[in-house]
Amino acid sequence: MAPCSLMTASVSLLAKSFSVFSCTSTLARCTGVLPAAYFNTVKCFTTQIKPPPKRPLNGYMRYYLQQKSLVMQQNPESKSVDIVRKIAHQWRMLSPEQKQPFQEASLKANEQFKLDIERYKAQLTPAQLQQQALEKRQRMTKRKAIRRKKELTNLGKPKRPRSAFNIFMSEHFQEASGATLPAKMKSLMDDWKNLFSHQKQIYTQLAEDDKIRYKNEMKAWEDHMVEIGREDLLRDKTRAAKKKLATKSRATKKIVKKAKPAKEAAAKGKSKTTAKTKKISSVKTVPQGSTKKT
Structure with a gap:
């Protein structure tokens, strides 16, 4: 009985070692296929930035x-x-x-x-x-x-002008086909592309009118911002135009100031010349009826 039991024990030990070897080989094959994140989860979580401490309440x-x-x-x-x-x-x-x-x-x-x-x-x-x-x-x-x-x-800044397609979309959005917003937008885009040129012209004209409306309202609004001292809210092109106009006016004032002394000097010189001419003419002229005594 002893040799038989020894043989069975050796067979079971050999089977266990074979099973362990097969498991390790399978794991090795899996690690070659799966990404490293599956086998190094601790490292992945530790590399993330922790949130900073919250600021306390006042x-x-x-x-x-x-x-x-x-x-x-x-x-x-x-x-x-x-x-x-x-x-x-x-x-x-x-x-x-x-x-x-x-x-x-x-x-x-x-x-x-x-x-x-x-x-x-x-x-x-x-x-x-x-x-x-x-x-x-x-x-x-x-x-x-x-x-x-x-x-x-x-502060009541006017809304930007709408494009022709935006005006068309706002008029036909409710009746557009589609259950979701992207589906409705796609349907409206297809309908816009299928419109004839004379049909699109109506919305193009409305868009041009809206541009004129925006231009007039923006001019009035920016003038009001200048009155209340909020020039920082003006558009860049408006600020540049005002700066250019101010520079031009300053240059004109300088030219006028330079020309004024020259005009005054010319006027003074002309008056002096006129006075000298009158004096010379009065000396040369002889009164009528005057005769020399002998």
Whole structure:
């Protein structure tokens, strides 16, 4: 029995070693086909940039979060805008001593934020710092563009003129075929291409009239901006035209100033010459009836 059991044990050990060898070979073939990201997931996640620490809330926002639930319970039917206004009014009515705890908490949080942001930047590579600076500039540019657009809308800047196709699209958008917006746009584009030239001429004329409307409204709007002291909102071509006109007027004034002394000098010289001529003529002339005594 002993030799038989020894043989079975050796056979089972050989089978296990063969199975292990086959698994490792299969894994090796898989690693040659699959990308490395499937076998190095930890490295992929660790290379991503972690978000920076969030900037702490100021004193008013801390007070707002504290009072929000209480004010909502007291005014369940009020809108969110009215709740914000009510809390803002309460904050303005607080004394400096009542505001002090919220402001001190904000100052402490700011100090901790400065330490956290320095620690965070120390962990980043130069490439990551450059990428974050680029993203920050892009966000700031986008915010400035949004603020400028809102400001121009509030100041009543005229809308830009529409093209012939835009006018056609606005008139036929509701009846266009298609369930989604891209499908409707494609249908309208096909309909526009299939129009005859005399049919397109109607919308072309409307677009030309809209250009004239925009030109007149923009001129009146820019004149009003100059009156209220907002020359920075003028278009570049308008600013360049005004600058050119001002330069031309200054040059004309200089020419006039230079020509004026020359004219005055010429007039003075002419008057002196006339006076000398009159004096000489009065000396040479002899009065009538006068005779010499002998």
